Amino acid sequence: MASDKPRPGAPNRAGLTIEAYKGRPSTLCNGCGHDAISNQLVRAFYEYGIDPAEVVKFSGIGCSSKTPAYFLGRSFGFNTIHGRMPSVATGALVANRRLKGLAVSGDGDTASIGIGQFVHAMRRNIPLIYILENNGVYGLTKGQFSATADRGSRLKGGGANELPPVDCCALAIELGCGYVARSFAGDPKQLSALLKGAIGHRGTAFIDVLSPCVTFNNHEGSTKSYPYLKGAEEWLHDVGFIPYFEQIAVDYADGTTREIALHDGSRLTLGKLEREYDPTDRLGALAKLRASSEGGTFLTGLFYIHGGKPDFTELLDLDDEPLSALPPERVRPSRGAFERILARLR
């Protein structure tokens, strides 16, 4: 696979070293899956060479939602309220369409209190990378089940979850999201490729990242623990990423690899496993997802991609200039227009 990585310590295409992509020290528990995801976000944005000034971060409330303080310290960020982050992100990204949105949420934040805003965000196709840091519990309030907890999974205290889990990937696909993937905080290589794919995608990119809560949901009997997930993970394919600025030709002699072109010219490569799988087939993706969840495995990879959909700012026919930056004369109609309106009211 091609290497898209600047030499360690070296400046990337934006002229920045990896330091410029870090944030404040994490205050999460040692070993928390969320920190592993933060690390991958730092690397992905650094390696991609995205200018942090173009990124805005959003989150809700929860341990996961704290993490935007721990990466991309040179980007603006907004730690909003519980379960309602998507609306804030929507408003901000409509206000300034030049910004690249990066959202982090938890499974309580997204699938419990926030499922309504999640559904509508997916429908709107806002230009946003949406990372769900999924541990099946409410970490910050000390370990109650969230709506992604698997049936039969046990709490540390002992109670078992009896309700079916919400599969946010299935919902995202059902609702028309154009980039839907699942990964695992303990699988940095795959996560990195999927994150970069999300960066290259236009419109909403949703990644459900299983991210163990080492304090409240990493015990025997949990279906979201590191050991359980490591054992149950099943790769849909081997995901690689080739950035637009490294357009090396790759020879997939054996025909086992499929390339997916992204909006900005980067490419995702899906190799080896399940090479028959077609991630542009929505129905097939849903079927695959359901089959795996019913089979008790935990499938990761890029489930669905569809790059052609206009994003929300396009649907709104927005001016190219950010709405937030329009000068007074662009937002206050003329005296003539005013006069015409008054005439109708006389």
Place this chain on the structure above:
Amino acid sequence: MASDKPRPGAPNRAGLTIEAYKGRPSTLCNGCGHDAISNQLVRAFYEYGIDPAEVVKFSGIGCSSKTPAYFLGRSFGFNTIHGRMPSVATGALVANRRLKGLAVSGDGDTASIGIGQFVHAMRRNIPLIYILENNGVYGLTKGQFSATADRGSRLKGGGANELPPVDCCALAIELGCGYVARSFAGDPKQLSALLKGAIGHRGTAFIDVLSPCVTFNNHEGSTKSYPYLKGAEEWLHDVGFIPYFEQIAVDYADGTTREIALHDGSRLTLGKLEREYDPTDRLGALAKLRASSEGGTFLTGLFYIHGGKPDFTELLDLDDEPLSALPPERVRPSRGAFERILARLR
């Protein structure tokens, strides 16, 4: 098909005439689809012989949500707030598990503001018949698009909807609902059978009933008008209903009909069309739904049924006696228990 209907005017098994199942006069627009549904509800409960004292009605806010005033006048009812009816129904049905819940909502009420509560209600499998009176617009606030509006559908004023619709049937199946159907206010026969099936089902029964808004969404260019729906309706099968108290044997000599047994011993018959269709296959149901919506037809029938799931009151291991009716000595632990607790605190 067997007739389960008492002679017109005659008392039913509960000793009541159809009058006992009516409500106050409707104040909806003449021809509103919702009124057609109310009529079928009156008939279905009358013909089934359900005692209205056992039924509780719930609704949110909207033209559709007004209708519980227009049927089952001898049942308790609760016209709650916009988009949050499912939680109220959940509370009431948990408080008194002997009641049969019947909910009516609109597409704005369910799919726009209410999609969060809808998702969680479906997960919980509360003992509730949930009728979505779906007209693609907000009737009561004068015709804005709701989240079930089809892409490209046009408003009376001219604007076209650009967002993908929420398919509540697909979501309900995805979320584990055990009875999922779609029907049409202009198709009383099918609707009647599906309603009765819902009455016989244990757990949540969801029926998405297309119900044209004659005032705001019945024009050319609308995909939820009577003429459009009449033209686009495609029956998945021919639905019939045989109540438990009329256990006549039917001879389906040609093998074209499939029988589904319901919780109370009643049976649904699915005949003629699509006889290969297996409504107990969740994945197949989802695939069928998606295929039809992508094909631009409007598929009706019983999409999915699964009768074995415990309902929410069972998951909670509730006492057989309604919680609301427990006498003081059942809800206030003894002096001995009190003493034991205090001892721990000394």
Place this chain on the structure above:
Amino acid sequence: MEQTSNSRNTGSVINDFSIQIATVNGSGSQSANAILMRAIFRMGIPVSGKNIFPSNISGLPTWYAIRVSERGYAARKAGIDIGVALNPHSAREDALAVSPGGVLLAESALGLGKLRDDVHCYEVPFSRLAEEVTDNFRLRRLLANMVYVGALTRLLSIDPAEVDAAIRRQFPDKAGAVELNLRALEAGRSHAERHLEKTDPFRLEPRTLTRGRILIDGNGAAALGAMFGGCTVASWYPITPSTSLMEQLQGFMREFRTDPRTLKASFAIIQAEDELAALGMVVGAGWAGARAMTATSGPGISLMAEFSGLAYFAEIPAVVWDVQRLGPSTGLPTRTSQGDLLSCYFLSHGDTRHILLLPATPGECFDFAQQAFNLAERFQTPVICMSDLDLGMNDWVAEEFPYPDHIPLDRGKVLREPDLGAMADFARYLDTDGDGVCPRTLPGNRHPAAPYFTRGSGHNPKAEYSERPGDYARLMERLARKIRGAVPSLPPPVIADGAGGPVGIVAWGSTHAAAQEARDRLREEHGLETGYLRLRSLPPGEDTVRFLERHERVYVVEQNRDGQMRAILQIEFPAAAARLRSVLHCDGIPVDAGSIAGSILEWERKGEDHGE
């Protein structure tokens, strides 16, 4: 009424009476009523109209009350001088509601002719006359309304040219509709001419009193103000009576804020999934630097509580219009009220106090819609504009608005790249000049010091998370100081005859119309002089407390049950609390002057009796 009856005894009652039209909703009477209103307006006579409609799409009783007032009184007039009865379901009640000496103009088929011998009764076969105009069943129902307009044109001497013009304006580019309506009008007019002998005293006479004025609803005026105030993002969820604000804004924006060349929009109007999301989008947009607003009504306000607190605490500009209806809960969604004041002032858990603007007229809706953005951006906080159904959805005569050159777009303390210059560090919540307002940067600013992390949890001046008690206390103290500091920049109260005296009156919002008229009545009919203060914003300032102190008894007039403005004044000005008395009206129908004057007189009499 008393005045009117007086003049009635002496002959004609000119340009001073009320007309109430009783129809069925969904029957198309709205355009007929609008035409009637506009024709009178164009005759130069001040007029106002109040639509009393059900929460229902068609088939229920609805009333339209027009008031003609040479003195320009725009409040609802108690008593019906001229009743027009078309609705069989409410016919008897409608007929009985006409004031003695008044006029009942009724559909003949209703058989109301014999019901009253103390009113002037005219019966007209509106439906039959409409049938003569067209064969189309649907249209007949609509046109029956124009028939009564025709009859009134004749009976009240309305200038036919103005009705004609009003019809053409009502149906622009719809020649067919104009034609049919003109014919229906004529059918009514000529029927009246031929069959009705005028016995009543009510008449219109042309004046020039509406020159330089326009006829507009508060929601339309607010929408215009928002557009001219530079609104770029509006997110909303439909709810009566705020819907027409957003729908009009959408109309104006599409017409005037779309680039004619590129067809690109300098605005985004988003129908959100609910009110939580609506305000969430506004907060996101405001944070990112757009002038963002939403409009809603009671239930939406409740749903916006949590985001309001976030915006207050994280200091994000947001403009909210609360077009109030009668609560609590769903209440009466199509009836007016001023019942959300306390909710809005304290919206959200924790210590909050929001800036509220209180428009009383369409002119103020237009103005305040602009100022709200300036204030929200200047003080980096939510600004809630408290309109109501009466102000927002009914048509009012207003002074023509001036082009808003005098209200420049004040974007507040925003630091762009050059402003940051060589700064190594930028502290978002540092009060650099002591006014409590800290300069902010906007996402997209590429200066390396610009970015910061916004949150609804405790933070220090550098926007870092902090749980230090001192950081929290200082932050909260600064926020209180900031809002207090905003008071001099808010629209000051309007004071009339405020030099002092035994009786003062305080009003706010749409109650103004009736309160003003009540003052005239008290003076003219009862010799009671009153000082008057109308609050136009909250928190209240020095002017207000001084006014309260200058009057022994201050009547706070408002349209809610609990005296919510009085409560706020008691909180803010404890020393004056004991002087305040509530004059309340709260049944969904706009308050009238008589009931205000009556309550005040009763209190005053009680005071004498009980030595209060």
Place this chain on the structure above:
Amino acid sequence: MEQTSNSRNTGSVINDFSIQIATVNGSGSQSANAILMRAIFRMGIPVSGKNIFPSNISGLPTWYAIRVSERGYAARKAGIDIGVALNPHSAREDALAVSPGGVLLAESALGLGKLRDDVHCYEVPFSRLAEEVTDNFRLRRLLANMVYVGALTRLLSIDPAEVDAAIRRQFPDKAGAVELNLRALEAGRSHAERHLEKTDPFRLEPRTLTRGRILIDGNGAAALGAMFGGCTVASWYPITPSTSLMEQLQGFMREFRTDPRTLKASFAIIQAEDELAALGMVVGAGWAGARAMTATSGPGISLMAEFSGLAYFAEIPAVVWDVQRLGPSTGLPTRTSQGDLLSCYFLSHGDTRHILLLPATPGECFDFAQQAFNLAERFQTPVICMSDLDLGMNDWVAEEFPYPDHIPLDRGKVLREPDLGAMADFARYLDTDGDGVCPRTLPGNRHPAAPYFTRGSGHNPKAEYSERPGDYARLMERLARKIRGAVPSLPPPVIADGAGGPVGIVAWGSTHAAAQEARDRLREEHGLETGYLRLRSLPPGEDTVRFLERHERVYVVEQNRDGQMRAILQIEFPAAAARLRSVLHCDGIPVDAGSIAGSILEWERKGEDHGE
């Protein structure tokens, strides 16, 4: 502090000092602190503990403040007499925070020994001693905490038998844990015995002052009250600091309300998807006749606004516990506050006024949790119990609760089948006896007249939809009357020395502890006698206004920024408004007596200076 230093000069300080333990959260100090507290409690000495913890799961500084007070003062004590320093990240600050003359007991590795020469400094290698107890890395960290308990046991003369008993109670059925903890305790104790020479004056002496008392947190007490009050449905969404109320309720219910034979539950506890749904379920259950409750904190209150209005307006019983934390917005989720009072009193748009109960002690949490159900059902309305983090999550010494025979379950006016008898019609909203409370029927009632249709929109006494102005006004008037009528049934204020005088103090909720102590100080140290009234419910009644009137100056003490109770008193009692002054404390740390006394003295002095 002054008192303590006095006694220090004269020798020992017995049973009157504060201990503050600085550790890292997630390091297991909580059980060590609980053991320490309970051992002191079991020695018969009144003690209280306040956990000052971060909104974070592990790794950040956390403090536990224990106060020993022979007089039973349970408020936070300003000043640290004994500081225990274990956290390297805050070590310097922690060491500097100890009051002069106090004690610093520090982990030797922190090297704090030389930092202060004005305190008694003892250094102990807690970690190393823990290492000697076990090889297990994880356990060592936990056990270091028991080592400091051991050292304190020795230094303060804590009865070893009571520590022993407290450890056994802390780890019931965990012999291994007991053993390890005992060993760690002993390591600390014997190290202190061998290496530390006691130079400080602080000592504990056994007493019998906690006989007949228990140690309990307010949330636990409320949970018990809810269970014994017959709660059958509880729906909630996790949020600090209310979570432990619901989790304890769940524990109690599982143990005591599950049928041991059938294993069926006489309760349902539902984790809802958010707070809107939580209250929605409570409203549904309350409507259906269950005793239903929820518990939440600030952000949840905001989200419950709309449903609160529905319950108020449609007259549905509902019990809400607001365990307050510092707002607005996310604020400081793990810090205490009384900042939701105004929000809760007026919760929802439109005219509303809710019944609020204001517990100040665990005993009242237990009581009011039961009474709340009675009141909610009797008055068919939401009842909100205003607890807070300090009261709810900290341990307090309380009188043993009596078995609640004296609080029978009052289900209010419910008509069952026999009550309806031969009634042909039942009118749900008919005020049959003039108290504003209308008898209701419950779903499941099979009497043909029983069913009715509940709604949040306008309705007449028969529960039919109505837009008639009169119906609306009468309904709203009745609701106001109903709530006013409830006042005599609410927990009355507790008044002490209320005969009248220049200075009165009003407090509510957990502020009580510090306010009481402040009164003692004012009397004993400054000769200032004060009257005292503690509100235990809202709306306030006659007792309160009379108390206000009997005092020239009334200080309203509360833990919020804006003086929210003062505001409510000003609204309710305008004639007394001018006498009220706010004494506020609002930084997330529970208020202490000294700051209250200080503020009052300052005001009083200012009054003299400025002739106020």
